[in-house]
Amino acid sequence: MIVFYNGECGFCKVCVALLLGWDRSLRLYPMTIQEPEAQRLLAPIPEEERLLSAHVRTEGGAILSGAEGAPAVLRELPGGSPLAALTTIAMPLARLVYRLVTSARPAIGSILPAAWCSWAAGRIAVRRRGTTPPTATL
Numbered sequence: 001m002i003v004f005y006n007g008e009c010g011f012c013k014v015c016v017a018l019l020l021g022w023d024r025s026l027r028l029y030p031m032t033i034q035e036p037e038a039q040r041l042l043a044p045i046p047e048e049e050r051l052l053s054a055h056v057r058t059e060g061g062a063i064l065s066g067a068e069g070a071p072a073v074l075r076e077l078p079g080g081s082p083l084a085a086l087t088t089i090a091m092p093l094a095r096l097v098y099r100l101v102t103s104a105r106p107a108i109g110s111i112l113p114a115a116w117c118s119w120a121a122g123r124i125a126v127r128r129r130g131t132t133p134p135t136a137t138l
Contacts, residue, residue, distance in 0.1 A: 001076055002134055004042060004055040007032030010117040011109035012054065017120035019073065020127050027076040029134050030124050037133065053102060059134070067091065067098035 003019065005012040016030050031038050033050050041057055042050050045065065053066035056073055064072055071088045074080035087094050101108075 001027060001059060001072065002029050002031050002038075002041070002057040003073065004031050004033050004038050004050075004057070006051050006054075007034050009105060009109050010112045010120070011105050013120035013124065014112060014116055015054075017123040019077070020123055022077045022080075024078055025076075026127075026131075028073065028127075029131065030127060031133065053098070057134075066102070067094040070094060070098075 003016060005016045007013070019028060020030065033039075033042065033055070039047075039050075042055060042063065044063060045055065049065075054069065055063055055065045056069035057063050058072055067087075068091075071084040074084035074087060
């Protein structure tokens with residue numbers, strides 16, 4: 001599963017790095033929305049909307065954006081299935097929380113310590129190093 005995130009957002013990097021730490025089975029592949037391959041894969045989403053939220057591309061090729069992607073990601077993580085079920089049941093609340101966090105993202109990102117953003121970038125780089133993107137099989 002590909003997790004698309006804003007590569008220029010410190011908060012986004014930290015969130016993705018935390019997910020990668022939980023992902024001991026290496027099922028998630030991080031890709032910045034700004035990458036050419038991501039632009040190709042996210043073509044069904046209008047360009048002006050791509051950076052408004054995170055997106056995931058499932059193994060089946062479905063693209064899920066924002067809160068709608070949370071259950072799919074959680075199901076890939078060890079012990080995440082109960083949270084995925086809860087998120088699915090409470091999707092209206094998940095959408096609201098996602099919108100609130102997304103609107104606060106610039107403010108949150110601006111107060112994150114630089115060391116956290118650096119740690120996150122390093123964790124993401126390690127995950128990507130030596131791995132073939134899932135898109136190579138498309």
